Amino acid sequence: SIPLQHGAHRSGNRTDADMARWRSLRFGQFVHWGLYAIAGGEWNGKIYNGAAEWIRSWKEMPTAVYDQLYKQFNPVNYHPEQWAQQAKDMGAGYMIITTKHHDGFCLWPSKYTRYTVAASPYKKDIIGPMVEAYNKKGIDVYLYFSIIDWNHPDWRTSLKTPADSAAYKRFKVFVKNQLTELLVKYPTVKGFWFDGTWDDSWKNDGAFSDELEQYLQKLHPGLIIGSRLRADERGARHFDSNNHLMGDYEQGWERKLPEQPADVHGNDWEGVMTIPENQWGYHAHWLGHIKSSNELIEMLVKSTSLGGNFVLNFGPKADGTFRSEEVQRMQEIGNWMKVNGSAVYGASEAGLGKPDWGYYTRRGDSVFMVVFNVPVSGNLRVKLPAKTTLAEASASGQPVTPELIGKNEYFIPVGNAPRHAPFVILLQTSRAAGAEGGHFEKAK
Numbered sequence: 001s002i003p004l005q006h007g008a009h010r011s012g013n014r015t016d017a018d019m020a021r022w023r024s025l026r027f028g029q030f031v032h033w034g035l036y037a038i039a040g041g042e043w044n045g046k047i048y049n050g051a052a053e054w055i056r057s058w059k060e061m062p063t064a065v066y067d068q069l070y071k072q073f074n075p076v077n078y079h080p081e082q083w084a085q086q087a088k089d090m091g092a093g094y095m096i097i098t099t100k101h102h103d104g105f106c107l108w109p110s111k112y113t114r115y116t117v118a119a120s121p122y123k124k125d126i127i128g129p130m131v132e133a134y135n136k137k138g139i140d141v142y143l144y145f146s147i148i149d150w151n152h153p154d155w156r157t158s159l160k161t162p163a164d165s166a167a168y169k170r171f172k173v174f175v176k177n178q179l180t181e182l183l184v185k186y187p188t189v190k191g192f193w194f195d196g197t198w199d200d201s202w203k204n205d206g207a208f209s210d211e212l213e214q215y216l217q218k219l220h221p222g223l224i225i226g227s228r229l230r231a232d233e234r235g236a237r238h239f240d241s242n243n244h245l246m247g248d249y250e251q252g253w254e255r256k257l258p259e260q261p262a263d264v265h266g267n268d269w270e271g272v273m274t275i276p277e278n279q280w281g282y283h284a285h286w287l288g289h290i291k292s293s294n295e296l297i298e299m300l301v302k303s304t305s306l307g308g309n310f311v312l313n314f315g316p317k318a319d320g321t322f323r324s325e326e327v328q329r330m331q332e333i334g335n336w337m338k339v340n341g342s343a344v345y346g347a348s349e350a351g352l353g354k355p356d357w358g359y360y361t362r363r364g365d366s367v368f369m370v371v372f373n374v375p376v377s378g379n380l381r382v383k384l385p386a387k388t389t390l391a392e393a394s395a396s397g398q399p400v401t402p403e404l405i406g407k408n409e410y411f412i413p414v415g416n417a418p419r420h421a422p423f424v425i426l427l428q429t430s431r432a433a434g435a436e437g438g439h440f441e442k443a444k
């Protein structure tokens, strides 16, 4: 392997309590909120087809005009305790909030730049009350932070001249100051969700990303930071030049999910997802496919079945309210999670392969069958590994009688389970003494 100073410093997943908690929560809420919500994906009667939070880069939107939007930021209908309650009702265990997106506008009154809420008509800190409201509901908070900062005079995408290098040196101090400020002001946050780390300026400075990560961990022990912050000294990102994952979990799954265990190599990972095709910030006109609650529930369960977390994104309007499509999905998903959340919370891959009828998840000896595709036979095929016996099966607390159809192979009757939504069958298993350790072997 290649000797690296600034590659991965740990092989295998973190085993500490903070990471175990992150892993057990399984389901998060992403919130993209900022000045881009004022534009809402359109300007002067023209609709921007890109992601709403990128409208500043749209030729029809003069950057000088975008950079004056902060004078209109005044979310009179922003009620963080309502935001937190609806997230709680959805069943989210953690929330990720954009403190500063690529445009550089800070939702907290940073003392390192004037481009913050303090300069807007709203004046007040947005982040503090949000962290407090979510924590009060028992929801952990993570801070999204963009390294790219289109507003800061010292930001550079690449370093071409000594002047660029001098500016970028100042920029790195600014980044470290802002991150320190966020941890000091909001000490209950559990981690950072970094973005905007693909430009050469950052990619070619793996040493800084390494030192910064270690500095933040020392300042705030237990902090959870995904792989997207890091580059190694050869410019490799997420995975270092020896293909070892950097950071605490694989953070590359954005608007896409792994298909099979081999895609995630046993690493902790997190997928982040939009309800429309590709909008993170508020866009007044959602184009293309809008995912239904059942589709989103399937993504959540699929993520759990592959040992990862699933984070669903919401883009509040400029006034602080949520569009009806988003409110509807929070309620529908929450109704399902209230009944079936035990198949997700604290659960992980079952090691039983991918059945046609849906997904297996597992927590200890409890195996959850989450059914999305009811077979015309009305029987769900289950194959358990050798030395594993099926003690009992139940659906919504009612016993279900499996039919033994072969060695360790069963048909579980669907019975009169609902057809309009996914449902869960619980298999209580037990492993004969001496059976495989903590996890089931692949079904033979």
Ligand SMILES: Cc1ccc([C@@H]2N[C@@H](C)[C@@H](O)[C@H]2O)cc1
Residues within 6 Å of the ligand: 032, 051, 053, 054, 195, 254, 272, 280
């Ligand atoms: C090409 C590209 C750049 C940045 C993004 C940002 N990452 C998401 C989590 C959003 O913040 C989006 O603006 C997405 C795609």
